Amino acid sequence: MLAFFCLAPLVLYPVFLMKVMCFALFACAFNLLVGFGGLLSFGHAMFLGTAGYASAHAAKVWGFQPEVAIVFGTFCSTALGVVTGLLAIRRQGIYFAMITLALAQMIFFYYLQVPFTHGEDGIQAVPRGRLFGVIDLANIWNMYAVVAVVFFGGFLLIYRAIHSPFGQVLKAIRENEARAISLGYDTTRYKFLAFVLSAALAGMAGATKAIVFQLASLTDAHWTMSGEVVLMTLLGGMGTVFGPVVGALIIITLENYLSQLGAWVTVVQGVIFVICVLTFRRGVIGEIASLIKKPL
Amino acid sequence: MTEIFGIPTQALFGQLLIGLINGSFYALLSLGLAVIFGLLNIINFTHGAQYMLGAFCAYLMLNKLGIGYWWALLIAPIVVGIFGMIIERLMLKQLYKLDHLYGLLLTFGLALIIQGLFRNEFGSSGQPYPIAAELGGGRNLGFMFLPIYRGWVIVASLVVCLGTWFVIEKTKLGSYLRAATENPELVQAFGINVPRMITLTYGFGVALAAFAGVMAAPIYQVSPQMGADLIIVVFAVVVIGGMGSILGSVITGFGLGIIEGLTKVFYPEASNTVIFIIMAIVLLIRPAGLFGTQK
Numbered sequence: 001m002l003a004f005f006c007l008a009p010l011v012l013y014p015v016f017l018m019k020v021m022c023f024a025l026f027a028c029a030f031n032l033l034v035g036f037g038g039l040l041s042f043g044h045a046m047f048l049g050t051a052g053y054a055s056a057h058a059a060k061v062w063g064f065q066p067e068v069a070i071v072f073g074t075f076c077s078t079a080l081g082v083v084t085g086l087l088a089i090r091r092q093g094i095y096f097a098m099i100t101l102a103l104a105q106m107i108f109f110y111y112l113q114v115p116f117t118h119g120e121d122g123i124q125a126v127p128r129g130r131l132f133g134v135i136d137l138a139n140i141w142n143m144y145a146v147v148a149v150v151f152f153g154g155f156l157l158i159y160r161a162i163h164s165p166f167g168q169v170l171k172a173i174r175e176n177e178a179r180a181i182s183l184g185y186d187t188t189r190y191k192f193l194a195f196v197l198s199a200a201l202a203g204m205a206g207a208t209k210a211i212v213f214q215l216a217s218l219t220d221a222h223w224t225m226s227g228e229v230v231l232m233t234l235l236g237g238m239g240t241v242f243g244p245v246v247g248a249l250i251i252i253t254l255e256n257y258l259s260q261l262g263a264w265v266t267v268v269q270g271v272i273f274v275i276c277v278l279t280f281r282r283g284v285i286g287e288i289a290s291l292i293k294k295p296l
Numbered sequence: 297m298t299e300i301f302g303i304p305t306q307a308l309f310g311q312l313l314i315g316l317i318n319g320s321f322y323a324l325l326s327l328g329l330a331v332i333f334g335l336l337n338i339i340n341f342t343h344g345a346q347y348m349l350g351a352f353c354a355y356l357m358l359n360k361l362g363i364g365y366w367w368a369l370l371i372a373p374i375v376v377g378i379f380g381m382i383i384e385r386l387m388l389k390q391l392y393k394l395d396h397l398y399g400l401l402l403t404f405g406l407a408l409i410i411q412g413l414f415r416n417e418f419g420s421s422g423q424p425y426p427i428a429a430e431l432g433g434g435r436n437l438g439f440m441f442l443p444i445y446r447g448w449v450i451v452a453s454l455v456v457c458l459g460t461w462f463v464i465e466k467t468k469l470g471s472y473l474r475a476a477t478e479n480p481e482l483v484q485a486f487g488i489n490v491p492r493m494i495t496l497t498y499g500f501g502v503a504l505a506a507f508a509g510v511m512a513a514p515i516y517q518v519s520p521q522m523g524a525d526l527i528i529v530v531f532a533v534v535v536i537g538g539m540g541s542i543l544g545s546v547i548t549g550f551g552l553g554i555i556e557g558l559t560k561v562f563y564p565e566a567s568n569t570v571i572f573i574i575m576a577i578v579l580l581i582r583p584a585g586l587f588g589t590q591k
Contacts, residue, residue, distance in 0.1 A: 040397045105532075263416045264416065266412030
């Protein structure tokens, strides 16, 4: 995968690849919660959107350097994750999905109304600035390198988390929560930690995305975005390490090619959802993993 | 002009009425969700799309076939209900043994397909639907002006909600349904065709959504997106009420509609978010919902 993202810009548009990496990190963060904690969040767009607005505002209005803006965006989504996590983990399963969806909708309406987001226009023309005050990010290759570092950093962090004792406990909770409790684990705390970590990384993706595309808009906070990340993860393979990356790559490619078709994109996404759920529940990577009998 | 708390009564009652109307739709939709969830253990994300289908069904019948409001009120729920039953038979049925979340994902996908198809066909803008001649006009109640159609929506949805409650809680058919909710295998062992009952229940829940859609058509415009945002509010209503009781979801639906209307009068900035804020508070105090029991 490292090789792919290092060599691919020779053939593919770097802007397209940066978009893929941002969404891949977003999907990986989401997958940490659903694939390993068994908690399906239908409101992850609120973290992407919040961090996007925060970093765009910090970079444009306050004149922060890009790395500080990204950290600030990540911090804001982490804080939001703490608040919403405390509420959402009080219920499980379907209720958890409905609660996160409703909370995200609330945040969306908030952004629709407050002045600093500029409503439908979004925060436009965000300066990319100079990394550490030295490296000019207006140069696309510098920007590409930064996005790649952010993406691989986040990915490795998730990889470490999954394979740590913390990750093992999460899996135990997903499989059988009552049993994990009886073994002495404070499952609420583990779920909360997973939620906040997922929110933070989703925020990191959103903050980076806002700097790359120089735009933070309502689209990123809308529930369709929450649905999209669910789709990427489902298609790639829930609970696999590489699945969300593949899912993000497929969905973003699809959207790029179908973008002239307007509302058909929604239809195609819906069809993929239905097919995945009915016949293909393990996702692309999950199916490959079961073919070669190795976890991926 | 008289005032209460510095608000003209006309505006206050006007918003209360809008709140009651919204509450009628919240109640009808959350009732349908609760009935479906009770037996199928699936949260029907397609509910908003099916509400929209009901409205479009009425719209198309009027413009293509010349069939008016009253027939639409009967036919549209049946057509959309049958459509729902086909979906249940073909797709949902395969998911009952799996994690409930797959049902949510499948119905979400279906909602995307339906809404996308209608947006391609009709565009995003709303289509007007005229009020039936018998229900046009309004009446001056002294303290406010009541358009007859709005009064009719409130009464009709109350009747339908209470009727549903009566059937489920007080009749023999309803007792089968409640028994199957508790323990489907046992009910099947007594010789009742549970799979057929599940299909019919889903059809009924969907028909309720379509009925709400037809009622909404003259008030809001008929548009492909009309159900998409509404369904999220209804989810919050369901979380607040808890899905344990039929009457509970009706009361919560109307109550939240009224609160939302009042918020529009006293603090308009929060009118979009008030239901979500109430949901957060309820979750802190009573995680199972006002009328729910935690399993």
